Structures are given as structure tokens and as C-alpha cells.
Amino acid sequence: MKVMxxxxxxxxxxxxxxxxxxxxxxxxxxxxxxxxxxxxxxxVEAAVHLIEEHGGxxxxxxxxxxxxxxVLRRALAMGVDQAWRLQPDSxxxxxxxxxxxxxxxxxxxxxxxxxxxxxxxxDSGNGLVPGILAGKLQWxxxxxxxxxxxxxxxxxxxxxxxxxMESLEKIGAPLVVSAQSGLNxxxxxxxxxxxxxxxxxxxxxxxxxxxxxxxxxxxELVDLKRRFPPxxxxxxxxxxxxxxxxxxVIQRMxxxxxxxx
Amino acid sequence: xxHSPSAHPFLGLSGxxxxxxxxVLAFGIFSWTLYRRLGLLRRGKRAxxxxxxxxxxxxxxxxxxxQIRQFKYPVAxxxxxxxxxxxxxxxxxxxxxxxxxxxxGVSEVGAVYAWMKDAAALAVFLACxxxxxxxxxxxxxxYSDRLLPEHHSGEALVILIWILAILGSDAMFEAAxxxxxxxxxxxxxxxxxxxxxxxxxxxxxxxxxxLSSFWLHNVLVLGLLCYLPLGKHFHVLLALPxxxxxxxxxxxxxxxxxxxxxxxEDLEQVGVGxxxxxxxxxxxxxxxxxxxxxxxxxxxxxxxxxPLSPRAFTLQxxxxxxxxxxxxxxxxxxxxxxxxxxxxxxxxxxTTCGACEEACPVMIEYVDKFVDMRRFQxxxxxxxxxxxxxxxxxxxxxxPFGKARLRAHPFLNSEKVPxxxxxxxGESVGDLYFADSAALYEPRANQAAVAFxxxxxxxxxxxxxxxxxxxxxxxxxRRFGEEGLFQExxxxxxxxxTSLQPNSVVVTDPHGLNALKYDYSQxxxxxxxVELVELWLQEGRLQVSNHQESxxxxxxxPCYLGRRGGIFEPVRRLISSLPKVELxxxxxxxxxxxxxxxxSLNLFREELGQQRMAQYRLAxxxxxxxxLLLTACPYCLLNLEDAAKSSNLQxxxxxxxxxxxxxxxxxxxxxxxxxxxxx
Numbered sequence: 023m024k025v026m027x028x029x030x031x032x033x034x035x036x037x038x039x040x041x042x043x044x045x046x047x048x049x050x051x052x053x054x055x056x057x058x059x060x061x062x063x064x065x066v067e068a069a070v071h072l073i074e075e076h077g078g079x080x081x082x083x084x085x086x087x088x089x090x091x092x093v094l095r096r097a098l099a100m101g102v103d104q105a106w107r108l109q110p111d112s113x114x115x116x117x118x119x120x121x122x123x124x125x126x127x128x129x130x131x132x133x134x135x136x137x138x139x140x141x142x143x144x145d146s147g148n149g150l151v152p153g154i155l156a157g158k159l160q161w162x163x164x165x166x167x168x169x170x171x172x173x174x175x176x177x178x179x180x181x182x183x184x185x186x187m188e189s190l191e192k193i194g195a196p197l198v199v200s201a202q203s204g205l206n207x208x209x210x211x212x213x214x215x216x217x218x219x220x221x222x223x224x225x226x227x228x229x230x231x232x233x234x235x236x237x238x239x240x241x242e243l244v245d246l247k248r249r250f251p252p253x254x255x256x257x258x259x260x261x262x263x264x265x266x267x268x269x270x271v272i273q274r275m276x277x278x279x280x281x282x283x
Numbered sequence: 284x285x286h287s288p289s290a291h292p293f294l295g296l297s298g299x300x301x302x303x304x305x306x307v308l309a310f311g312i313f314s315w316t317l318y319r320r321l322g323l324l325r326r327g328k329r330a331x332x333x334x335x336x337x338x339x340x341x342x343x344x345x346x347x348x349x350q351i352r353q354f355k356y357p358v359a360x361x362x363x364x365x366x367x368x369x370x371x372x373x374x375x376x377x378x379x380x381x382x383x384x385x386x387x388g389v390s391e392v393g394a395v396y397a398w399m400k401d402a403a404a405l406a407v408f409l410a411c412x413x414x415x416x417x418x419x420x421x422x423x424x425x426y427s428d429r430l431l432p433e434h435h436s437g438e439a440l441v442i443l444i445w446i447l448a449i450l451g452s453d454a455m456f457e458a459a460x461x462x463x464x465x466x467x468x469x470x471x472x473x474x475x476x477x478x479x480x481x482x483x484x485x486x487x488x489x490x491x492x493x494l495s496s497f498w499l500h501n502v503l504v505l506g507l508l509c510y511l512p513l514g515k516h517f518h519v520l521l522a523l524p525x526x527x528x529x530x531x532x533x534x535x536x537x538x539x540x541x542x543x544x545x546x547x548e549d550l551e552q553v554g555v556g557x558x559x560x561x562x563x564x565x566x567x568x569x570x571x572x573x574x575x576x577x578x579x580x581x582x583x584x585x586x587x588x589x590p591l592s593p594r595a596f597t598l599q600x601x602x603x604x605x606x607x608x609x610x611x612x613x614x615x616x617x618x619x620x621x622x623x624x625x626x627x628x629x630x631x632x633x634t635t636c637g638a639c640e641e642a643c644p645v646m647i648e649y650v651d652k653f654v655d656m657r658r659f660q661x662x663x664x665x666x667x668x669x670x671x672x673x674x675x676x677x678x679x680x681x682x683p684f685g686k687a688r689l690r691a692h693p694f695l696n697s698e699k700v701p702x703x704x705x706x707x708x709g710e711s712v713g714d715l716y717f718a719d720s721a722a723l724y725e726p727r728a729n730q731a732a733v734a735f736x737x738x739x740x741x742x743x744x745x746x747x748x749x750x751x752x753x754x755x756x757x758x759x760x761r762r763f764g765e766e767g768l769f770q771e772x773x774x775x776x777x778x779x780x781t782s783l784q785p786n787s788v789v790v791t792d793p794h795g796l797n798a799l800k801y802d803y804s805q806x807x808x809x810x811x812x813v814e815l816v817e818l819w820l821q822e823g824r825l826q827v828s829n830h831q832e833s834x835x836x837x838x839x840x841p842c843y844l845g846r847r848g849g850i851f852e853p854v855r856r857l858i859s860s861l862p863k864v865e866l867x868x869x870x871x872x873x874x875x876x877x878x879x880x881x882x883s884l885n886l887f888r889e890e891l892g893q894q895r896m897a898q899y900r901l902a903x904x905x906x907x908x909x910x911l912l913l914t915a916c917p918y919c920l921l922n923l924e925d926a927a928k929s930s931n932l933q934x935x936x937x938x939x940x941x942x943x944x945x946x947x948x949x950x951x952x953x954x955x956x957x958x959x960x961x962x
Contacts, residue, residue, distance in 0.1 A: 034679065055679055100664070209664025210671050213678065213767030217548055 023078035023172065023195075025069040026134035027102065028125055028152075030059040031086065031093045032145040042250070049248035051145070058093040061140025063208040064201040068138055068170050070101035071206065076172050079103050083128050085110050085121055091224050098222055099215040100208070106132075109228040111236075116146050117243045122154035127232030129159055135195035136177065141166055141202045149200065156198035164191055166202040286463050286490060287387025288497045302384030302501065309505035316512045317520075319610045320570060326608070326617075327563035329542070332528040339527050347526035352644045355875075356577060358417070362410045366446070369407035376400050376453065377504045384501070397471040404473065408450050415443045425576035430585075430595035430629075435574045438514050445507055452500035459493035518573040522645045525571040528564055529646035534637060535847035536801040538651040540658055540766040547766060554658025554764065558603055559617045561652065568647040569601040578639035578649070583878040584632040587892030587899050591632040593639040593649050599623035620656065628891055630656055631667050634881030635762045636842040641874050650762075657764025670763065673887045677768055681754030681775070682720040683883055691750060692722075692729040715785035716746045719795040720755040720883065721917035727924065728917030731940035732791050735812045738946055742819035746789060752779040756798035758843075759883035773803055780805055789815060791942070793843035793916045794882050800848075811850055813915050816945055817857040828950035833863040836944070837909035839900060839923060840876035841916035854915065854941065861948055867907040877903060882918030897926035905936055913941045 033053035043052045058066075069080045082097035084090040085108045094105040108128055111120045129137060137156075142149035149165075156163030168188065169180030176194045182202060183189045229236070260267045275281065289298040296304070333339075345351055350367070353360030379390040391397075417423070418436050426436055457474030462481040481489060511519055518525075540554070541547040555561055578593035579585050585592045603623040607615045621627070633653045640649055660666060666674070676685035716739075722732035739746050757772030780788070780803075787808040790796045799809040819825040836858065844850050851873045858866045871877045880886075880896040890896065901923060904912045912927075914920055917940075924938040939947075 057679075207668055210661065210666035210674065211664065212661045212765060213771055214548060214553065214662065215664075215767075217767060 023072065023076055023136070024132070024134040025072055025078065025080045025136045025138065026129060026132060027062070027065045027069045027080065027082045027097065028137065028139045028155075029062045029066070029082055029084040029090075029093050029097060030140070030143050031056045031084065031090045032059045032143060033057075035144065044250060047247065047249075049250065056089065056092060058096050059140050059143050059145075061142055061144070061201055061203065062093070063140075064203060064205040065138040065140050066097045066100050066102060067206045067208040068167075068199075068201055069136075070209075072136070072170070072172055073103070074101070076174075081106065081132060081134070083108055083125065085124050094224055095216060095219050095222070096211060098219040099211045105222075105224050107224050107226045108232070109226055111229065116143075116148065116245075118148055118150035118154055119240060119243070120237060122151050122158055123234065123237050124229075124232070125151070125155050126158045127229070127234035128227065129155070131227075131232050135197070137161075137196075137198045138170075139198070139200050141200045152198055152200040159196070159198070161196045161198050162193050163198045163200075164193065165200045167199045168202050168204045170199060170201075170205065286460055286493060288384050288494055289387040291490065291494055293494045293498055298384040301498070302381065305501060305505055306381070309509055312509045313512070316509065316610055319608060320512045320517070320605075323570070323604050323608050324563040324566050326559045327561050327566045328559075330562035330564045332530075332564055335531060338531065342529070342531070343523060343527040346529075346644075346646065347523045350644060352642070355642065359423075359575070362414050362417075365406050365410040366414075369403040369410070372400055372403040373407065373450075377449075377500075380453070380456075380497070380500060380504075383497070401471050401473045404450050404454070408447065411443045411446050411450075415440065415447075418443070425580040426574075428576060428579055428592050428595055430590065430592040431598060435515065435598075438516075439574075442514075442516055445503065445510075449500060449503045449507070452496045452503060455496035456493055456500060459489050459496060463489050463493065515572070515574045518571050518645060521567065521571040522573070525567055526646050528567065530564075530648055530651070533801055534640075534849070535797040535843060537654055537761065540655075547770065552659070553662045553766065554660070555620065555652070555655040556659040556663075557617045557619055558600070558607060558623075560659070561600075561655075565648070565652055566604060568652075569597055569604055571645050572597045572601065572647060573645060574598065575644065577642035577644065578647070581638040581642040581875070583634065583636060583638065583880075583896045583899070584629075584890075584892065586877075587890065587894045587896050589628075589632040589890060589892040590626050591629040593647075596625050596629065596649070596652075597647060599625045627660070627665070630660070631670075631888065632891055634842070634878045634885055634896070636878035636881070637846050638842075638875070638878065641846055654762055654764055657762075658766055659764075661764040661766075667888065669887055669889060670884060673884055674760065674763075674765055674768065677755055677757075677760055677765075677772065681772065682724050683755065683759075683887065684720065684724040686724040688751070691724060692726065712747050712783045712785050714744070714746050714787050714789055715780075715783065716748045717756075717788050717790045717795055717799065718748065718750050718753060719790065719792040719917075721792055721921075723750060723753070725917065725921065727921055728792075731917055731920055731943055734940060734946045735791050735816070735942040738816055738819065738825060738942055738949070741949060742815075742824040744815065744819065744824070747785070749779055749783060755883070756792075756795045756802075758794040758798035758802065759881075759885065761798075761802060763884050769802070773798075777803060777805055780807070791915075791917065791940075792882070793841045793848060794918070797843045797847055811844060811848065811915070812942055813844070813857060814850065814853050816942060817853045817860075820857060820860050820945075825945070826950045827861055827945075827948050829862050830950075831863055831948055833865070834911060835865045835867050835907075835909045836911045836913050837867050837869055837904050837907045838872070838941070839869070839879065839904065839912060839914040839919055840873055841914060841919045842876065842878050843882075844915055845876055846874050857941070857945070858913070861945070864948070867909050869903045869907055871903060879914075879916075879919045879922040881922075882916065886918060886921065895922075895926060897922035898930060901926045901930065901932065901936065905932065909936065911937045911939055911944065913939055913944055915941045 033051055034055040034057045043050050066082065073080045080102045082094055082102045082105045084094050090107060094107060098105055106128060108124045111124055139152035153163055153165065164179045164181050166182040167179050168182060171178040176192050177197055179191045179193065179199060180188055181191065260270050291298065293301055350364065353363050379392065383390040418439055427434060454473055454477055457471050458477035458481055461474045461478035462484065463486065481492070511517055541550055574594065576594050582591065582593055600623055603618055607618050630653060635650045637650060672685070673683035677683050680687060716736065718732060721728035736746065754772050754775050756776065757769035760772065761769035785807065787810055788799055789810050789812060790799065791812045793811060796809055796811050820827065838854055838858065840851065855866065858864060877900050878896055879900055880890060912923060914923060920938065920940050927933045927936060927938050
């Protein structure tokens with residue numbers, strides 16, 4: 023079995039540290055701490071686990087400059103067999119169509135049986151790429167997988183559907199799956215593990231390597247403006263010591279009739 | 284002598300023949316068993332345990348022969364001493380009785396030895412009877428273990444009865460001899476007394492009694508020898524070697540992940556995953572364990588209901604070792620350690636407090652084994668979920684709280700503690716305060732650190748800080764098995780430490796103390812805050828007010844300050860030098876302290892017991908009736924204070940860092956003087 027995972031590098035938003043800055047009309051990302059997108063971690067774990075169980079080969083791909091090698095190395099340290107860095111298509115930025123186009127090139131070149139993507143990207147909030155990729159490849163697509171198994175002939179994918187229900191699908195290869203949180207618990211990667219893959223060569227693939235022609239009739243996505251949403255009128259931050267704040271909360275609750283006595 | 288077994292055939296065999304057959308049989312079985320059992324050690328990894336032989340001999344004399352650790356449990360301890368020393372005397376007797384089968388009369392070596400032997404026999408006899416009574420009726424709780432399905436008291440009972448039978452048969456042998464030839468000189472007083480009961484028996488019957496008791500005695504003694512390697516009484520043979528070979532490194536020092544000359548990164552395998560990844564001394568520990576349960580009795584994880592019992596771990600390890608190398612069957616492979624029944628939850632429940640090792644009378648080591656097993660788990664990515672985030676925070680931000688450096692509490696940037704990160708290279712920066720993560724990123728720990736720095740300021744002891752370069756000491760990353768992360772943090776700290784060249788490093792966090800002393804390689808004096816505060820009080824550089832309310836305080840010894848760092852008495856001297864302050868000790872104090880739940884990464888781990896360790900500890904402090912519980916570690920402070928809050932006991936028992944307490948007792952004149960000088 024061959025499993026390809028698609029990775030994105032995102033700013034580390036841990037502990038609520040500010041990494042967005044309003045610069046004039048623009049909101050800029052001011053972060054020197056980049057990490058693997060949380061959902062992509064589930065995707066890597068699922069791929070490594072499948073290969074450990076059933077044999078085969080796994081590969082991680084990410085689109086971007088040398089900086090994305092960090093997340094590719096993390097995937098290697100987690101146990102992925104190889105990694106490709108895909109050269110970004112000119113001014114692609116966060117255009118899901120362009121990203122899916124590059125990934126399609128990688129898929130048609132490497133020919134995986136299964137592609138796993140994270141359900142969404144934690145920075146842009148987008149979750150379009152896996153669906154577009156499946157469409158372009160004309161492969162079946164299961165979104166928001168919370169369970170993934172291989173029974174020897176086909177994949178068994180459990181995924182979320184509406185109203186909190188889950189559905190279990192049985193689909194043969196090839197297939198695209200997007201990984202939802204809850205799919206697994208990604209394994210810990212020790213520093214030693216990361217260091218051991220530090221010197222691994224990560225090949226870069228450009229459009230020509232992937233036999234890709236430029237996108238035809240593509241409608242460019244234009245980023246008009248980014249801003250912080252204006253604060254609402256109904257939010258209030260309580261002041262004072264914790265004790266005072268608690269009294270105020272109780273006071274408000276009493277006013278709202280939360281307590282009957 | 285006429286009535287010696289050497290001269291009378293028994294069961295149709297002459298004495299020498301019968302004895303020879305018994306000995307060949309017994310020594311044959313014993314040697315094979317021993318060969319198989321000790322052969323296990325050859326399957327373990329290498330370990331050097333023969334350095335400093337003279338020191339080791341002295342150590343063995345104190346802990347092995349004099350067994351000073353026995354007295355921490357006085358009843359069992361005294362019983363053990365009586366049986367041990369009694370047996371040493373009786374061993375000579377048993378050897379003589381073996382020879383008696385060849386050379387008649389050799390066992391009669393005079394009145395002095397006869398008296399001594401009788402006294403020993405009587406003492407051992409009574410001790411065994413009491414031990415039996417204790418096992419059967421008093422049943423001390425430490426003899427049962429909720430993590431061990433099988434109860435081990437049966438084996439203890441068998442041995443006690445066995446010993447009684449040996450003593451009894453010997454006495455009977457002598458008594459019958461006395462009855463046959465009453466006028467012998469140098470007779471044993473017990474035998475003389477017992478022989479009275481045998482009066483009236485015919486000579487032939489007496490001889491049969493004498494012979495059968497003699498052979499029963501020899502069979503029992505040789506049988507005991509064969510039985511020793513099969514059960515917990517293997518310790519009779521192994522305790523002294525195990526004590527001699529015990530770890531002689533400082534208590535806070537961990538076993539290295541890679542052998543000398545080997546780079547950690549190039550290791551084929553890290554840590555211990557399978558049974559024989561352990562070293563030979565680890566395996567010897569398993570074989571030596573006496574099941575006494577002192578380790579588990581002291582273990583804070585066990586006490587609070589977590590799935591960890593050091594004794595169960597050792598016995599499960601032993602069982603697995605015996606299973607993989609049976610005495611009479613072919614040797615099996617190298618089993619996964621989990622096959623022993625020891626659980627991952629158990630492994631992660633250890634806070635590395637070291638109470639178990641402090642209690643073990645035969646010096647069995649636990650923390651090194653656990654850490655080595657964790658190293659393996661880290662390597663294969665099997666890490667409890669709740670630890671992953673703080674570990675990644677350590678990797679990315681250099682502290683387990685995940686705070687960015689700009690979130691560090693800026694107290695160190697004040698006039699009082701100048702930032703020395705920009706010191707000129709080659710020029711000494713004086714004494715350096717190493718804050719470590721808690722003081723920098725945790726508000727409550729920060730308050731305690733500020734109190735210490737305030738004291739330093741009052742005592743006019745200049746301290747610098749390089750907090751802007753500091754990362755976590757890596758102490759607990761290492762103890763949780765993340766060796767690579769530890770090494771990275773250590774290297775980052777060591778690089779600025781080397782360039783700043785401080786005279787000494789001062790810490791408020793005992794984990795930092797331990798890391799800098801034993802985990803880091805630079806040779807720097809490292810002091811804990813309490814040592815300095817004690818000095819300042821002694822030298823009068825800090826004036827304490829007499830006009831304060833009287834108060835009773837208790838002190839919780841942090842594991843890495845006390846048990847690991849050996850700093851017990853400076854704290855006591857410090858407290859006793861404060862007027863109107865009375866120290867009331869908890870029953871478990873100094874090296875018997877009870878872990879608060881652990882520092883750093885332990886803070887993020889959910890304890891698996893029914894109760895948190897800190898709550899357990901707080902209950903002990905409440906028993907003293909003290910008004911205030913003091914400690915000297917930021918994490919102890921956090922854990923204990925949280926416990927007081929969550930059990931609503933704050934009004935009964937306050938929790939404070941010792942520096943905060945001293946600061947609250949410093950006389951106003953002291954403060955004013957200093958302010959005046961400054962103005």
C-alpha cells in the first residue's frame with residue numbers, strides 16, 4: 023500500500039500568544055514559531071500506523087519554500103518513509119485550487135493508493151484542498167474521518183455526518199480522506215528522532231518534475247482585506263481581583279434571575 | 284565418641300556414606316540452581332560496579348552487616364538482626380554437624396561455644412516464634428500489596444517453621460546425647476535441660492532419637508540451602524553482594540543514556556524495552572528482593588492509590604526473568620517488559636522522589652530503571668497525551684508552560700537583581716541567580732522567588748541574573764525519559780553559563796539545583812536559597828524581629844532538596860534561629876519525606892490515585908497542629924497550596940515558601956536601615 027499525506031505549516035498559536043498584528047489596513051502574521059497543522063498530525067499518524075500494520079510505503083508532501091522542510095522532517099521523524107517539497111506555483115499563497123493542482127501532480131507521479139489530508143488548516147480556516155484534490159483526480163473522497171482501517175481489500179472509513187451521527191464507508195483504493203480530530207492520538211516525536219532525520223535529503227519537485235501544465239482558465243483568488251472583527255457591543259470584561267470578579271458574576275446572574283431563591 | 288552418628292549406621296548406610304550422598308545431592312541441586320539463576324545476570328547489559336572497592340567494603344559493613352536501615356522499621360528490624368546474627372553463630376554449628384558424620388565428636392568444641400550457640404539458638408527460636416505470630420495474627424499491612432495477586436506470606440511461614448525445625452532437631456540430637464552419656468563436659472545447657480525429659484527411655488531408643496534428629500537436622504540444613512535460590516530467601520545469599528555492588532553515585536544523579544564514549548544520537552536503541560535491555564545489576568536487584576515491602580510502604584504513588592508499587596515491579600520483573608530462564612528447561616527469548624504485568628500507567632506514575640530507594644534494606648534501585656524504560660517509550664512515541672504539550676513547549680519555548688519569553692515575569696530586571704546577560708566575556712559576573720521555569724513563568728512561584736531576592740537585597744548579597752538567556756534546566760524532561768530534549772536544554776544553558784563564568788549559581792528550585800549539580804557538566808558551586816538565607820541570619824546580615832506573634836510551623840522537605848540534595852539541617856537551623864517560631868516536625872520528615880506530587884512535567888500529569896499526593900501530605904501536616912506549612916521548592920509550594928485551597932483548609936493551615944516566611948519576620952529596622960543607606 024502507498025499512502026501520501028499532505029502537510030501544511032502554520033504559525034504556532036499555542037497558549038494564545040499573539041501572532042497577528044494589525045499593520046495599517048493589513049493584518050500580518052508575526053510569528054517565528056511554525057508548526058505542523060494540528061489536523062495534518064492526525065493524517066501523518068494514520069498513514070504511519072497503516073503502513074506499520076499492513077506494510078508498504080508512505081510519503082509526506084508539503085508546498086512551499088525551504089521553511090516547510092521543518093514539518094516534513096517532523097513527519098519523517100514520526101515514521102513517514104519519504105518526503106517531497108513541492109515548489110509553489112507562482113503567486114499561489116493560500117489559493118486552494120492552485121494547492122490542489124500541485125498535489126494532484128504529486129499524486130499522479132507517485133501513484134498512492136490513499137491520500138490523507140488534514141480536515142482543515144488552523145491558520146486560514148480553509149478545508150477545501152482535499153475535496154478539490156479528489157475532484158481533480160476523480161477519486162472518491164471521504165471528509166472528516168474519525169476512523170480509518172484497511173481490511174485487505176478496501177478501506178473502512180468512519181466519518182462524521184450531520185446531527186452528530188457517524189457513517190461507516192467501505193471504499194476501495196484509490197481514495198482521498200480528510201482527517202478529523204479524534205482519528206487518533208499522534209505519537210510523540212523525541213528530539214533524538216527529529217535530529218536523526220535532520221540530515222535527510224528532502225527532494226524539491228517543480229511543475230516540470232510533476233509533469234504539470236499551468237492551471238487553465240483559473241479564476242485568481244484575490245485577498246481584499248484582512249482585519250480583526252470589531253468588538254461586539256455585548257461583551258464586557260470584568261475588572262478587579264478574582265474575588266471581586268466572582269461577586270460581580272454572581273450579582274449579574276442574580277439580576278438575570280438565574281437563582282430562584 | 285561412642286554415640287556419634289559417624290559410628291552408627293542409619294537406614295542401612297554408614298554415617299560418612301549417608302552424609303556424602305546427602306551432600307553430593309544437595310550441592311548438585313544447589314549448584315545447578317545457582318548456575319541457572321545467576322546465569323540470568325550474564326544476559327543483562329554491562330554496568331560498572333566494582334569501582335572504589337574499599338569504599339564499597341565499608342559501605343557493605345554499614346548497610347549489609349550492621350544493617351542500619353533495618354531500624355527504620357524497629358520491630359521487623361530487631362527480629363531480623365536477631366535471626367541474622369543468631370544464624371551466623373549457628374552456621375558454624377551446622378557445618379560442624381556436617382563433619383560430625385565423618386569425625387565423631389568434632390561438633391563438641393567446648394563450653395564457651397556451647398553457651399553462645401545455645402543463647403543464639405534460643406534467641407533465634409523466640410524471634411522466629413514472634414515473627415510467626417506477627418505474620419499470622421498481627422499481619423502488618425505492608426506484607427500485602429494490591430498490585431500483586433499472590434500473597435507472599437506463605438513462603439515466609441514455611442521458612443520460619445523450617446528454621447524452628449532445624450533448631451529443634453539440633454536440640455533433640457544433643458539432648459539424646461546427654462541422656463546417653465550424662466557426664467560429658469562442656470555440654471550445652473539447653474541439651475542438659477531437655478535431656479531430663481528423655482529419662483526413662485531405653486539406650487537403643489535414645490540412640491535412635493539421637494540419630495534420627497541428627498539426620499533430620501542435616502537434611503533440613505542442606506534442604507534449606509537448595510531452597511534458598513528458589514524464593515525470597517535468595518536474599519540470604521545475595522543481599523551482601525547486592526549491597527556491595529550498589530550504586531555509589533550521588534543520589535540525584537541518573538544513569539547515563541549512552542555509555543561513555545558513545546554519542547546518544549548514534550545509539551541503535553535507547554533505554555529499556557525488553558527484560559534483558561536491563562543491565563546485570565538491575566537483574567540482580569530483581570533476584571535479591573526480600574518482598575519486605577518497605578519501598579511500597581514509602582511510595583507516595585502507591586499510598587494515594589496510583590497503579591505503582593515498587594515491590595510489585597521488582598517481583599514481576601523477577602517472575603519474568605525466571606520464566607525466561609527456567610531452572611530445568613531450555614532458556615527462552617527476551618520478553619517484552621510489559622509481559623510481566625507491570626503497567627505503563629505505573630511507569631508514568633513515578634515522581635522519581637526516591638523514597639523507595641531510601642527505604643530498601645538491600646539497596647535495590649528503581650529510578651534509574653524507570654527512567655531507562657521511559658527513554659524507550661519516548662523513543663517509540665508512547666507518551667501520555669497530557670505530557671506531549673508541555674514537552675513540545677519545552678522544545679519550542681524552553682519552558683513547560685508554553686509561555687513566550689516576553690511573558691516572563693520581569694522581576695529580575697529590577698535594580699535589585701541586575702540582568703547580567705550582557706556581561707563582558709571573561710569577566711566574572713559574581714553570583715548568579717538561576718530562576719528556572721517556575722519562577723519565571725508561574726505567578727505564585729514567582730512571588731516566592733521575589734521574596735528570596737528581597738532577602739538577598741536586604742542582606743546586601745549581590746546577585747545577577749541571566750533570565751533572558753535561560754531555558755528550563757531540563758531536569759524533569761530528563762527524568763521523564765526525553766533525553767534528547769534534556770541535552771538540548773542543558774547545552775543551551777551551559778553555553779551562556781560558560782561564557783558568563785559566575786562564581787556560583789544560586790537557585791530557588793531544587794530541581795534546578797539537582798540538574799546543575801548532577802546533570803550538567805560544568806564545575807560550579809551550586810547553592811540553594813535556604814543555604815544562603817541561613818548564612819545571612821547566622822552572620823546577622825538579616826535581622827529578625829523579636830516582636831512577632833509566636834507561631835508553630837512545620838517543614839515539608841522537597842525530595843530534590845532533601846533526599847536527593849542532602850540539605851536537611853540548614854533548614855532546621857534556619858527555622859530554629861527565628862525567635863518565637865517553633866518547628867513541629869511531621870512524622871515523615873527529612874529523608875522520609877512524602878512527595879508532594881512532583882515538579883515541572885509532573886504538574887501537567889494527572890495523578891492516577893484516588894487522592895492527590897499533596898492532599899495526602901497536607902493531612903500529615905495538619906496532624907502536627909502547626910499554623911503554617913513551609914517548604915522550599917516552587918512546585919511543592921504550588922502543589923501543597925492547591926491542595927489546601929481545594930480541600931478548603933487554608934484557614935487551618937497556611938502554606939508558604941520559607942523565604943516568604945523569613946521575609947515576613949525580618950525586623951522593620953533592618954528594612955529601614957537598608958532603605959536609609961540607599962537614600
